Amino acid sequence: MIGRLNHVAIAVPDLAAAAAQYRGTLGATVRDPQDEPDHGVTVVFIELPNTKIELLHPLGPDSPIRSFLDKNPSGGIHHICYEVEDILAARDRLKADGARVLGTGEPKIGAHGKPVLFLHPKDFNGCLVELEQV
Amino acid sequence: MIGRLNHVAIAVPDLAAAAAQYRGTLGATVRDPQDEPDHGVTVVFIELPNTKIELLHPLGPDSPIRSFLDKNPSGGIHHICYEVEDILAARDRLKADGARVLGTGEPKIGAHGKPVLFLHPKDFNGCLVELEQV
Numbered sequence: 001m002i003g004r005l006n007h008v009a010i011a012v013p014d015l016a017a018a019a020a021q022y023r024g025t026l027g028a029t030v031r032d033p034q035d036e037p038d039h040g041v042t043v044v045f046i047e048l049p050n051t052k053i054e055l056l057h058p059l060g061p062d063s064p065i066r067s068f069l070d071k072n073p074s075g076g077i078h079h080i081c082y083e084v085e086d087i088l089a090a091r092d093r094l095k096a097d098g099a100r101v102l103g104t105g106e107p108k109i110g111a112h113g114k115p116v117l118f119l120h121p122k123d124f125n126g127c128l129v130e131l132e133q134v
Numbered sequence: 135m136i137g138r139l140n141h142v143a144i145a146v147p148d149l150a151a152a153a154a155q156y157r158g159t160l161g162a163t164v165r166d167p168q169d170e171p172d173h174g175v176t177v178v179f180i181e182l183p184n185t186k187i188e189l190l191h192p193l194g195p196d197s198p199i200r201s202f203l204d205k206n207p208s209g210g211i212h213h214i215c216y217e218v219e220d221i222l223a224a225r226d227r228l229k230a231d232g233a234r235v236l237g238t239g240e241p242k243i244g245a246h247g248k249p250v251l252f253l254h255p256k257d258f259n260g261c262l263v264e265l266e267q268v
Contacts, residue, residue: 001161004184008142008214012259021258025231026216027135048216050138050184055259075259077211080142082160082182097159124155125146125189125209 001090002082006112006132007045007052011065011078015057018075019044022053036111040064043111054111079118079128087115087133099123107133135224136216140246140266141179141186145199145212149191152209153178156187170245174198177245188245213252213262221249221267233257241267 012018015033022044023030031045040063046053056078058066068078084090087107095101100120110116110132119129146152149167156178157164165179174197180187190212192200202212218224221241229235234254244250244266253263 001159002182005139005142005182005187008139010259010261018259025135025228025233048136048139053139072260074256075261077214077261080211094159099159122208125144125152126206127144127209127211 001093002084002131003134004083005051006081006083006130006134007054008080009054009056009078009130010075011056011068011072012075013057013069013073015042015044015055018055022046022055028053034111035059038109039111040066041111079130081116081130081132083134084131085133087117087131090131090133091117094119135227136218136265137268138217139185140215140217140264140268141188142214143188143190143212143264144209145190145202145206146209147191147203147207149176149178149189152189156180156189162187168245169193172243173245174200175245213264215250215264215266217268218265219267221251221265224265224267225251228253 019030022028029047034043036043040060042057042059044055056065091101100123102118107115107117115133117131121128153164156162163181168177170177174194176191176193178189190199225235234257236252241249241251249267251265255262
């Protein structure tokens with residue numbers, strides 16, 4: 001069911017410093033920051049040859065990653081995103097197997113403009129898992 | 135400098151259950167468990183079309199992931215691994231930029247039989263970063 005690893009998302013306390021480190025010290029291809037007000041984050045994409053890293057920083061007072069950074073002031077890996085072909089079929093299969101879908105259970109449009117869902121970390125080895133329909 | 139994302143490593147409290155979930159519920163290609171006594175882990179590789187997930191479980195009393203699971207009993211993302219062409223050149227560039235290399239600073243042979251180094255999480259947004267020469 002799951003396909004490619006679409007991205008690994010890393011919450012960072014200082015977006016400019018993290019972007020500069022990936023561009024400079026690590027020599028990666030780093031895109032310009034994008035504000036995603038619907039998701040409460042500013043995102044910097046790092047393009048690796050086979051996948052992406054998303055650096056996430058809180059945007060606005062209700063950012064969903066604010067509490068994560070409060071608990072992890074140095075930052076940390078926030079979630080991983082797997083691609084699926086049919087997000088509703090994926091959701092129904094997961095729910096039938098007892099996995100919990102976060103929120104309403106209906107896909108939202110994610111930062112890439114495609115339908116996404118998040119799965120409960122306690123059902124997936126402590127990892128917050130995003131599914132993105134591609 | 136960094137190339138492909140070689141893998142994302144997830145520490146899991148129950149390796150058989152996690153492997154069964156990736157094989158069954160998530161429908162991924164899951165390999166048989168491999169004991170890596172030199173690294174204190176048993177590993178299950180999940181082969182995605184563009185990268186790998188490594189499920190890690192402690193092997194032996196001195197496993198380096200035992201304390202991680204003590205702190206995170208449900209499991210969690212343990213590290214991410216970037217490929218580099220020349221690990222000694224990468225190390226020297228990182229050290230020159232003030233990043234700390236864990237252990238002796240000399241590459242060890244990793245779970246894939248290739249030279250690896252680990253970088254200090256505090257220098258990389260709270261993420262434990264492995265570099266692997268490919």
